Amino acid sequence: MALVRVALLTEGGYPYLTGEARLWCDRLVRGLEQHEFDVYALSRSERQEARGRVGLPPNVTGVRTAPLWTTDDRTLHGAGPRGGRGRGARRRFLACLAELAEVVCRGTGPGPDSSDPDDMADRFRNALHGLAELARAEGGLVGALRSEAAVRTLERACRAPGAPAAVRAARVPDLLAAAGLMERALRPLSLDWYGDGALGSADLCHATAGGPAALPGLLAQHFAGVPLLVTEYGVRLRAHYLAAGEAGLGAPARALLASFHGRLAAEVYREAALITPGNTHVRRWQERCGAERAKLRTVHPGMAADRFAEIGERGYDGRADASGTLLWVGRVEPAKDLVSLLHAFAEVRAAEPGARLRIVGTAAEGREAEEYLTRCRALAARLFPGPDPADGAHDDGAVSFEEIGGPGVPDLADAYAAGAVVVLSSVVEGFPISLVEAMFCGRATVSTDVGAVVEVIGGTGLVVPPRDPGALAEACVALLRDPARRERLGAAARARALELFTVEQNVAAFRGIYLEIVSHCPVRRDALDEAGEPVPFAHPAEAHVPGRWAASASTAEAAATPSWAGRETDGRDRLKGAAV
Amino acid sequence: MKRQDGTGGAVDAPPPMEPSADTEIGAEIEAAAPRHGAADPVKALMRRHHDLCARAVDPLEIAAGLEAHGLTDRAAGRYRHRDVFSLAEEMYARVPRDDDVAGGLSGDSVDVRHGSAVAPGWALFALLPGAACAATAAAVPRVGAGAARLAVVLGGALAVALALRCALRRGPLRVTPRRAPATRAWVCWLLLYALLGDALLRDAVAGGPDEPGDLWEPAVAPVLALTAAVAPAALCARLLALAAGRRLRASRGLDEFAASARPLVFGAVALFLGALAGLLAAARTLPGAPGAWPAGAGALGALLFLARLLAVHGFRRAPALLLAAAGACEVTALALVFAGRLPGCDVLAAPVTAAVDSWGPGVVPAAACGAAALVLLIHAARTLTLASAHARTGAAP
Numbered sequence: 001m002a003l004v005r006v007a008l009l010t011e012g013g014y015p016y017l018t019g020e021a022r023l024w025c026d027r028l029v030r031g032l033e034q035h036e037f038d039v040y041a042l043s044r045s046e047r048q049e050a051r052g053r054v055g056l057p058p059n060v061t062g063v064r065t066a067p068l069w070t071t072d073d074r075t076l077h078g079a080g081p082r083g084g085r086g087r088g089a090r091r092r093f094l095a096c097l098a099e100l101a102e103v104v105c106r107g108t109g110p111g112p113d114s115s116d117p118d119d120m121a122d123r124f125r126n127a128l129h130g131l132a133e134l135a136r137a138e139g140g141l142v143g144a145l146r147s148e149a150a151v152r153t154l155e156r157a158c159r160a161p162g163a164p165a166a167v168r169a170a171r172v173p174d175l176l177a178a179a180g181l182m183e184r185a186l187r188p189l190s191l192d193w194y195g196d197g198a199l200g201s202a203d204l205c206h207a208t209a210g211g212p213a214a215l216p217g218l219l220a221q222h223f224a225g226v227p228l229l230v231t232e233y234g235v236r237l238r239a240h241y242l243a244a245g246e247a248g249l250g251a252p253a254r255a256l257l258a259s260f261h262g263r264l265a266a267e268v269y270r271e272a273a274l275i276t277p278g279n280t281h282v283r284r285w286q287e288r289c290g291a292e293r294a295k296l297r298t299v300h301p302g303m304a305a306d307r308f309a310e311i312g313e314r315g316y317d318g319r320a321d322a323s324g325t326l327l328w329v330g331r332v333e334p335a336k337d338l339v340s341l342l343h344a345f346a347e348v349r350a351a352e353p354g355a356r357l358r359i360v361g362t363a364a365e366g367r368e369a370e371e372y373l374t375r376c377r378a379l380a381a382r383l384f385p386g387p388d389p390a391d392g393a394h395d396d397g398a399v400s401f402e403e404i405g406g407p408g409v410p411d412l413a414d415a416y417a418a419g420a421v422v423v424l425s426s427v428v429e430g431f432p433i434s435l436v437e438a439m440f441c442g443r444a445t446v447s448t449d450v451g452a453v454v455e456v457i458g459g460t461g462l463v464v465p466p467r468d469p470g471a472l473a474e475a476c477v478a479l480l481r482d483p484a485r486r487e488r489l490g491a492a493a494r495a496r497a498l499e500l501f502t503v504e505q506n507v508a509a510f511r512g513i514y515l516e517i518v519s520h521c522p523v524r525r526d527a528l529d530e531a532g533e534p535v536p537f538a539h540p541a542e543a544h545v546p547g548r549w550a551a552s553a554s555t556a557e558a559a560a561t562p563s564w565a566g567r568e569t570d571g572r573d574r575l576k577g578a579a580v
Numbered sequence: 581m582k583r584q585d586g587t588g589g590a591v592d593a594p595p596p597m598e599p600s601a602d603t604e605i606g607a608e609i610e611a612a613a614p615r616h617g618a619a620d621p622v623k624a625l626m627r628r629h630h631d632l633c634a635r636a637v638d639p640l641e642i643a644a645g646l647e648a649h650g651l652t653d654r655a656a657g658r659y660r661h662r663d664v665f666s667l668a669e670e671m672y673a674r675v676p677r678d679d680d681v682a683g684g685l686s687g688d689s690v691d692v693r694h695g696s697a698v699a700p701g702w703a704l705f706a707l708l709p710g711a712a713c714a715a716t717a718a719a720v721p722r723v724g725a726g727a728a729r730l731a732v733v734l735g736g737a738l739a740v741a742l743a744l745r746c747a748l749r750r751g752p753l754r755v756t757p758r759r760a761p762a763t764r765a766w767v768c769w770l771l772l773y774a775l776l777g778d779a780l781l782r783d784a785v786a787g788g789p790d791e792p793g794d795l796w797e798p799a800v801a802p803v804l805a806l807t808a809a810v811a812p813a814a815l816c817a818r819l820l821a822l823a824a825g826r827r828l829r830a831s832r833g834l835d836e837f838a839a840s841a842r843p844l845v846f847g848a849v850a851l852f853l854g855a856l857a858g859l860l861a862a863a864r865t866l867p868g869a870p871g872a873w874p875a876g877a878g879a880l881g882a883l884l885f886l887a888r889l890l891a892v893h894g895f896r897r898a899p900a901l902l903l904a905a906a907g908a909c910e911v912t913a914l915a916l917v918f919a920g921r922l923p924g925c926d927v928l929a930a931p932v933t934a935a936v937d938s939w940g941p942g943v944v945p946a947a948a949c950g951a952a953a954l955v956l957l958i959h960a961a962r963t964l965t966l967a968s969a970h971a972r973t974g975a976a977p
Contacts, residue, residue, distance in 0.1 A: 072756060107638065146968060146971075147968055148834075148966040148967065148968040148969075150968075151834060151967060151968050151971075152834055155833065155834055159833075165677070166637055171829075171831060171832050171833075172828050172829075172831040172832070172833065172834060172836075172837050172967050173828055173829055175834070175967070176828075176967060176968065176971040177971075179968075179971075180971060237640070238640075238644045238647070241640060241641045241644035241645070242644055242645070242648060244641075245635065245641070245645070251635070251637055254637045254641075255637035255638070258637050258638055258640070258641060259638075262638075262640070281647075284653075284663065284665075288640075288665055426650075427649070427650035428647075428648060428649070428650045449652060449654060449655075450650050450652060451652075454654075465655075466650050467650070
């Protein structure tokens with residue numbers, strides 16, 4: 001018997017083979033096998049669907065998918081191009097759309113007529129709910145949201161007094177692009193996922209990303225009162241900004257879309273019962289977008305530690321210590337700034353002539369990465385003339401470039417085993433996976449202060465500013481010369497990683513969060529008899545009162561006065577119970 | 581780094597930044613740390629990220645861009661800000677903003693339907709149906725009667741159908757998703773009527789047909805002209821798409837676009853009608869062509885072109901309805917003539933008989949298809965001038 005029916009909402013992720021965060025989802029679903037999962041997946045491209053799905057464990061009872069990349073599905077157009085069959089429905093569609101467009105056109109920033117932000121958020125939500133109800137009653141709104149009437153509504157809102165200058169300059173291509181992309185983000189409105197057999201019967205919606213992935217959760221909460229949990233390992237809004245910059249959209253279109261996505265993110269954060277950012281960086285963005293602090297629980301991503309258990313327990317042995325080897329592990333790409341690393345190593349080499357640098361990378365993907373690798377090799381050859389550094393680990397060259405699976409490094413654990421100090425030289429980093437691996441192996445680390453590095457390392461390694469070869473070299477030399485300190489830091493790092501970054505802690509955190517949400521925000525459903533009629537008084541009135549009514553009802557005093565009628569202790573309990 | 585553990589590289593992997601050449605590294609470092617005593621470190625930062633600042637539509641975009649370049653909250657501290665967000669806000673507020681610039685930047689790359697994405701070689705494919713039909717028409721009289729002739733006719737029909745399929749599946753006349761089977765059946769019926777209908781109606785009014793051989797008096801010339809007209813139809817659709825795309829990019833408002841697109845639609849239709857008239861006139865000079873001007877074929881050509889053009893731009897309902905209506909009219913005309921032979925039902929056949937007697941059998945398709953085409957033309961003038969009709973709607977951007 002399943003404890004909790006969880007609806008897992010994804011966008012371009014699990015269960016597709018090429019999906020983002022699919023490993024995390026897979027581990028979560030397999031780790032919480034006592035719960036029942038239904039997966040609701042939005043796919044991003046035809047290729048993604050064609051590549052197939054991962055194998056699903058038995059506790060995944062259903063998978064529903066919907067494409068974001070095509071509008072050619074007839075069910076998506078159920079309401080026709082005018083938003084409904086009757087005149088009333090059409091009028092309501094236009095009214096909701098006009099409201100949405102007006103709120104979006106005002107932008108998220110403080111405008112010239114600084115209207116109440118809460119008021120705008122309410123209007124956005126009402127418009128969204130109105131459209132969702134319309135889509136539920138009339139059928140899919142895809143055609144209507146891309147129709148001329150929709151574009152015209154958007155144009156009117158852009159030209160309205162009070163709209164910011166960036167939006168007022170919108171031309172026809174901007175309007176069309178913005179309307180099309182907004183429709184795409186609103187695609188979940190047109191899906192038939194909210195009935196009793198689907199999201200409506202879930203106990204909990206778990207959105208694995210913000211933005212469009214969480215939209216079905218918002219609607220399930222609106223229609224059926226299902227609580228929503230949002231997990232973000234990368235900020236969807238930030239990804240949107242970076243993608244919009246690259247997509248070559250015009251400034252007005254980008255302004256409209258930024259405002260829309262900002263509002264959507266704020267609405268998701270506002271409605272979510274709990275939000276679990278993957279690291280502090282994500283948490284800051286969420287707070288910035290209006291997430292309440294009380295709802296935020298940082299849950300670090302988990303990584304499989306067992307591969308590194310042996311090395312970690314062994315700690316530094318003679319082989320690693322004697323070599324004086326600096327180790328860099330990762331995918332070779334410009335953001336990793338290997339150039340700085342090589343310059344830093346030149347300084348290290350000047351201070352410690354016996355030092356070696358091993359650069360262990362996965363195969364370079366793409367032309368840019370290959371060019372970068374070639375450049376780094378050339379730089380290494382110039383800085384450290386001698387035997388060809390490309391020959392692998394067996395020569396006596398100062399720098400070696402190796403690939404995992406190559407002759408010198410059969411697997412990753414071996415690479416870590418032979419390193420004295422692990423170096424991370426990135427200028428841009430999200431959650432530094434190779435750093436966590438080094439911590440699992442009990443290796444001392446030197447890393448640059450980017451992304452979540454400081455949060456991950458937490459004082460168990462050295463941190464230097466990015467793009468500063470001098471500081472990097474100094475830190476490396478300090479660790480190379482001090483084996484005792486290296487060992488101390490490595491042990492501390494391993495203890496920290498085992499405490500914070502294992503798969504088990506991740507799964508355990510979500511197990512607790514699921515139960516917490518289900519106990520604090522249970523879905524209230526009408527009890528039905530065999531004929532499908534609602535049973536009157538199936539739930540006692542007390543069931544709707546938050547707080548510990550059952551416990552206090554046992555005392556004689558409480559039997560005389562109803563528990564909710566204003567005893568102080570109950571009031572406190574109520575607050576405690578309601579604080580989620 | 582994407583490997584088989586961790587969270588599959590999903591944890592917030594920002595896009596790679598521009599590669600910094602190794603010779604620039606010294607300059608980069610110097611620039612990254614504001615010089616002591618510099619009065620305005622933010623100004624230097626703004627100069628370095630000039631494009632980002634000029635492009636940004638709100639402070640968060642600058643914050644996202646700065647973070648993608650490796651700027652952290654601790655680095656923001658050196659610019660006397662609490663975090664990247666407040667630094668980005670200052671930068672956003674200090675960027676000089678010109679409204680005209682924002683307008684000029686807009687929408688250079690918005691995808692316009694078929695503006696660029698048509699399969700190469702579509703023009704060649706558009707010529708195929710006419711060629712197939714001409715080959716069949718030339719081959720049929722040279723084979724003797726009987727089974728051999730039947731085989732040639734059937735083979736020719738198959739070839740024309742395949743060629744039409746190729747021509748319509750790719751190029752500017754492509755429709756996604758495909759049309760409903762009912763619509764396709766009506767189109768086939770209309771073409772069949774153009775081939776055989778006039779002769780059948782003439783016979784029926786005169787009291788025939790007396791023997792099965794009377795059924796086979798095909799009007800080859802107009803059908804040949806119609807199949808050849810696929811090429812100008814594709815050309816006109818392409819020209820309309822390109823011109824509308826250009827107008828779309830140049831328009832400030834939807835009404836302005838509608839006003840400027842109307843002449844384009846009429847122009848495209850007029851161009852096609854001109855080409856069709858030319859083809860029909862050329863077909864009349866062929867040996868064995870009937871003397872009467874094939875008005876029915878002309879009207880049918882206009883109807884089919886408009887229906888396809890509307891379907892290409894996402895309007896399916898009206899073309900499907902009107903194709904069905906035109907086909908039904910032709911069925912009714914034939915049925916009425918035959919129904920008139922029943923005792924006491926003379927009056928049913930009277931209108932069709934009178935019309936055929938005065939204007940010839942071509943009046944039925946000309947009236948049916950002509951009226952439908954006229955309605956579609958009015959519909960096209962209203963719908964094809966909408967900007968949303970020219971936006972890409974199929975695949976997501």
